[in-house]
Amino acid sequence: MNRTTQSLIAVVVALGAVTGFAAFGGADTADDGAKAAAHQPVERTSLLCPVPSGSDLAETSYTAYTPGGSGGDAGGSARLLPVSKALTDAAREKDKKAKPFLTQKAPGKPVAGEASGAESPALIGTADGGLAPGWTVQQTTTYAAGSGRGMHGTNCTAPDTDFWFPGASTAKDRSDYIHLTNPDDSAAVVDVELFGPTGEVTSPVGDSIQVQPHSSVPVLLSTLADKAYPNLTMHVIARSGRVSAAVQSxxxxxxxxxxxxxxxxxxxxxxxxxxxxxxxxxxVAYAPGADDADLKLQLASPTGTITPAGHESLHVKSGMTAAVDLGDVTKGEAGSLLLTPTDDAVPVVAALRVTRGKGARQETAFIPATGEVGARATVADNRAKGSTLSLVAPDKSARVKVTASAGTEGGSPATKTYTVKVGTTLALTDPPVPAGLKGSYALTVEPVSGGPVYASRMLAVPEEGIPMFTVQTLPDDRGTVEVPHAERDLAVLQK
Structure with a gap:
């Protein structure tokens, strides 16, 4: 037996060990059709939380949670570290001084931590084993004075290489920063592109931004544009490496x-x-392709789908940002905006900037277009009062199970099932709350039957007459991953 044949056999054996031979294929058991990939719990999850604020008055809370019964290996760990202290696995074994900011030890119960002032760093989180599937971290900051005063909330996000941000701005009264955080051991190189109402806003400053390993870089958008633009779409692309990206407005x-x-x-x-x-x-919407997009605008209200008067459609030119003020489009009823093509489907990205309050006591939040809940989605940092969970079923009625976790300081989980009628938004101003709640808690949404469901959570905590609030969307938590079907194929030894 020559060395090549021995190597090939070693490869086949190794592949068998990795896949566990999902199927044993002999000549008489061959399947002419492709078999569906199996879904297995993820084994590791990474999340990044941006620098929360530059205000000395800022108070920030972090809440981490993994849904119970998520599957995966028993045990595991989950923790948040200042990004500058995040180390490789090998180095971490040698350096026991990197004390975690927050540690979660078991699924089913959220944990929380707090930070104050302007010196709070970006955080990097990792979860493995039984804590990895569906691990969610919410960062919520409030401050009552200064530019941007209000509530700033975000789900800490996984690193990636491509991001779209319709709704950014370089307007005179706005200070928008893109926070780029690199979790890895090598530098990332990032390009930031801005698109206004007439096309790309060219600036060489946005090219080849270096983000060093285990670091976070804030970039003021007005330094990338030649003038003030009220409405922009930003495209962030990592040319090498990967980052997380979020805009603080x-x-x-x-x-x-x-x-x-x-x-x-x-x-x-x-x-x-x-x-x-x-x-x-x-x-605010943007069409990144070569074709213009014509969109039909509809509002999924509590009772059905309606067309906003005077805002029936929107034309989005290729490569240009379009914006339209919808006013008080909900007319006192919670709703969700549905964008569909009037003719041929053309890919677009979109986001809403919504405002509550009047005069000097106004507050804003953003609702980007989001993916469906899928198998399951979770949002952390819900309070005894002030949480509104919105569920919308645009295509077909659906039944949805909503589970409230235990509280960070005590309480027992609670579950309710709801029906969301087709074309409507069900706004739950009193979602399930843990019995005997102490602290904050998480809400997990799981479709039971029917069509696709989309969701968001509004957290509203008024302070000094200001209707402070933030909105987080709930796309699928990606708690499982597809594992391809594998079969033995000894024919590779003869090639």
Missing amino acids: SDEKLGGDWLSAAADPAGSLVLPGIPKDATSARL
Whole structure:
């Protein structure tokens, strides 16, 4: 037996060990059709939380949670570290001084931590074993004075290489920063592109931004543009490495919030959970391809789908950002915006900026287009009062199970099942709350039957007459991964 044949056999044996031989294929058991991939719990999850604030008055809370019964290996760990102290696995074994900011020890119970002031760093989180599937971390910051005063909330996100942010701005009263965080051991190189109402806003400053290993870089968007633009779409691309990206928007008069990345470009989009008392809503959309997009605008209200008067459609030119002010589009009822093509489907990205309050006591938040809940989605840091869970079923009625976790300081889980009628938004101002709740808790949404469901959570905590609030969307938590079907194929030894 020659060395090549021995190596090939070693490869086949190794592959068998890795896949466990999902099927044993002999000549008489061959399957002419492709078999569906199995879904297995993820074994490791990485999340990054941006620098929360530059205000000395800022108070930030972090809540981490893994749903119970997520599967995966028993045991495991989950923790948040300042990004500058995040180490490789090998180095971490040698350096026991890297004390975690937050540690979670078991699924089913959230844990929380707090930080104050302007010196709080970006955090990197890792979860493995039984804590990895569906691990979620919420970062919520409040401060009552200064530019951007209000509530700034965001889900800490996984690193990636491509992000879209419709709704960014370089307007005079806005200070928008893109926070780029690199979790890895090698530097990342990132390009930031801005697109306004007439096309790309060219600036060489946005090219080849270096993000060093285990570091976070904030970039003020106004330094990348030649003038003030009220409405922009930003595209962030990692040319090498990977980063997490999130935009913190602060307005001199209207407060602020985090703008999370929108769902990937698609022909139809759902933007769930416009508050019933929204005093204004601005839609920003962008068509990245070569074709213009013509979109039909509909509002999924509590009773059905309606077309907003005067805002029946939106034309989005290729490569240009389009914006439209929808006013108080919800008319006192919570709703979700549905964007569908009027003719041929053309991929677009979109986000809403919504405002609550009046005069000097206004506050804003963002609702980017989002993916469906899928198998399961979770949002952490819910309070005894102030949480509104919005569920929308655009295509077909659906039944949805909503589970409230135990509290961070005590309480027993609670579950309720709801029916969401087709074309409607079900806004739960009193979602399930743990019995005997102490602290904050997590909400997990799981579709039971019917069509696809989209969701968001509004957290509202008024302070000094300001209707402080933040909105987080709930796409699928990616707690499972597809494992390809594998069979023995000894024919490779003869090739």
